[in-house]
Amino acid sequence: DIQMTQSPSSLSASIGDRVTITCRASQTLNEYLNWYQQKSGKVPKLLIYGASRLQSGVPSRFSGSGSGTDFTLTISSMQPEDFATYYCQQSYSTPYTFGQGTKLEIK
Amino acid sequence: EVELVESGGGLVQPGGSLRLSCDASGFTFGSYSMTWVRQAPGKGLEWVSYSSSTGAPYYADSVKGRFTISRDNAKNSLYLQMNSLRAEDTAVYYCVREAGSCATTSCSHYYYYLDVWGQGTAVTVSS
Numbered sequence A: 001d002i003q004m005t006q007s008p009s010s011l012s013a014s015i016g017d018r019v020t021i022t023c024r025a026s027q028t029l030n031e032y033l034n035w036y037q038q039k040s041g042k043v044p045k046l047l048i049y050g051a052s053r054l055q056s057g058v059p060s061r062f063s064g065s066g067s068g069t070d071f072t073l074t075i076s077s078m079q080p081e082d083f084a085t086y087y088c089q090q091s092y093s094t095p096y097t098f099g100q101g102t103k104l105e106i107k
Numbered sequence B: 001e002v003e004l005v006e007s008g009g010g011l012v013q014p015g016g017s018l019r020l021s022c023d024a025s026g027f028t029f030g031s032y033s034m035t036w037v038r039q040a041p042g043k044g045l046e047w048v049s050y051s052s053s054t055g056a057p058y059y060a061d062s063v064k065g066r067f068t069i070s071r072d073n074a075k076n077s078l079y080l081q082m083n084s085l086r087a088e089d090t091a092v093y094y095c096v097r098e099a100g101s102c103a104t105t106s107c108s109h110y111y112y113y114l115d116v117w118g119q120g121t122a123v124t125v126s127s
Helices: none
Strands: A004-007 A010-013 A019-025 A033-038 A045-049 A062-067 A070-075 A085-090 A102-106 B003-007 B010-012 B018-025 B033-039 B045-051 B057-059 B067-072 B077-082 B091-102 B110-117 B121-125
Touching: A004 A085, A010 A019, A019 A033, A019 A085, A019 A102, A033 A062, A033 B110, A045 A062, A045 B110, A070 A085, A085 B045, B003 B091, B003 B110, B018 B033, B018 B091, B018 B121, B033 B077, B033 B110, B045 B067, B045 B077, B045 B091, B057 B067
Parallel strands: A010 A102, B010 B121
Antiparallel strands: A004 A019, A019 A070, A033 A045, A033 A085, A062 A070, A085 A102, B003 B018, B018 B077, B033 B045, B033 B091, B045 B057, B067 B077, B091 B110, B091 B121
């Protein structure tokens, strides 16, 4: 199985900050990497698919980049509604494993 | 409106069984692959099982041999039969639609992602 490792596990940020989360795969994924946001007590929401493709309706302050084994999710300017837990997921081969999550908290 | 509604969760003793159901509406269910994802209390997301549109199943190693995924495209329903349940199976189980977008101009490859999630059904395995 492909192992997904996110860093950091948690991060404190202020409104307006630029934030970057990293996801590393144990083997190459090409660009088969997705990002999800989960707010406390809510259902996960797709943000990015194919490493850099923004899901319809997702604000443009979210962006993804990377290919191969190293990927990043960037929030260009943190908004109050962005404080949540973020997960990467590989869709290169089954099982489509998730990273352990990165919790973004208010500084 | 596209919607997934899970049911069938509850409290079960270790070694017991449960059958989860997921009723889909608002889209052509038979055209989509479907996935079960679970989340243990306070933990992250875990991909559990997948059914292709034609019913081909895949399982995480943690549930292989104990869980069985199935679907009834005529009823727009997805199921997860869970046997030999363990305490570590305690989680909220989400039914999720898998969508795909062309990754190449010829559509020889697709990007797959989980785009519609149900609200989840809670399973607790405890004596």
